[in-house]
Amino acid sequence: MKIFIDTANLAEIKEAASMGLLDGVTTNPSLVAKEGLEFKPLLKEICKLVDGDISAEVVATDTEGMLREGRDLAKIDAKIVVKVPLTKDGLKAVRTFAAEGIRTNVTLCFSPTQALLAAKAGAYIISPFVGRLDDISSDGMGLIQQILTIYDNYEFDTQVLVASIRHPMHVVDSAMMGAHIGTMPFSVITQLIKHPLTDLGLERFLSDWKKSQK
Ligand code: G3P
Numbered sequence: 001m002k003i004f005i006d007t008a009n010l011a012e013i014k015e016a017a018s019m020g021l022l023d024g025v026t027t028n029p030s031l032v033a034k035e036g037l038e039f040k041p042l043l044k045e046i047c048k049l050v051d052g053d054i055s056a057e058v059v060a061t062d063t064e065g066m067l068r069e070g071r072d073l074a075k076i077d078a079k080i081v082v083k084v085p086l087t088k089d090g091l092k093a094v095r096t097f098a099a100e101g102i103r104t105n106v107t108l109c110f111s112p113t114q115a116l117l118a119a120k121a122g123a124y125i126i127s128p129f130v131g132r133l134d135d136i137s138s139d140g141m142g143l144i145q146q147i148l149t150i151y152d153n154y155e156f157d158t159q160v161l162v163a164s165i166r167h168p169m170h171v172v173d174s175a176m177m178g179a180h181i182g183t184m185p186f187s188v189i190t191q192l193i194k195h196p197l198t199d200l201g202l203e204r205f206l207s208d209w210k211k212s213q214k
Pocket of ligand 1: 006026027028129131132163164165183
């Protein structure tokens with residue numbers, strides 16, 4: 001499973017990339033707004049730091065506007081994947097982008113029917129939001145299983161990117177189900193590494209070693 005970081009923060013991206021485990025970056029308008037930096041220069045910096053897909057989202061809500069913004073974003077770097085919301089206008093834009101060879105990440109997916117339509121439109125990536133579904137007492141990971149089954153049934157190439165990951169169990173379940181990508185905040189990437197028994201074991205090894213050296 002590919003691991004993406006869900007942030008527009010350069011320090012976090014740099015740190016995760018230095019671990020050698022980063023396969024890509026997802027951003028969204030909220031994450032970019034938090035950084036208080038200009039969008040395009042920020043994307044250029046991110047592209048320099050990571051060798052992988054970098055999702056950049058359009059903010060227009062009509063097809064023409066999405067096409068205009070998306071074409072512009074795609075010109076920044078070959079790594080850019082244009083993020084488009086899962087709306088009627090969005091699906092129209094995805095079809096045109098696919099015909100033009102521009103890769104899309106269809107975001108704000110909350111149902112299997114939405115995912116089916118995105119794949120039929122030619123999406124490169126579909127982003128179902130598991131955490132936000134869990135928040136409203138729906139089964140986020142259940143949606144991932146449904147989408148994987150549907151895509152498998154019809155041999156769609158669209159990659160399933162598990163978005164809105166909140167904790168390591170979302171990552172474990174995604175990998176068990178065979179999702180293609182998981183995008184997560186830096187805090188979750190850090191949690192994936194940690195285990196109290198690793199810390200305790202290391203502490204004991206080092207203290208035993210120290211004692212033997214006297
Ligand atoms: O980038 C999309 C998604 O991962 C957002 O997650 O935590 O805001 O629901 P969250």
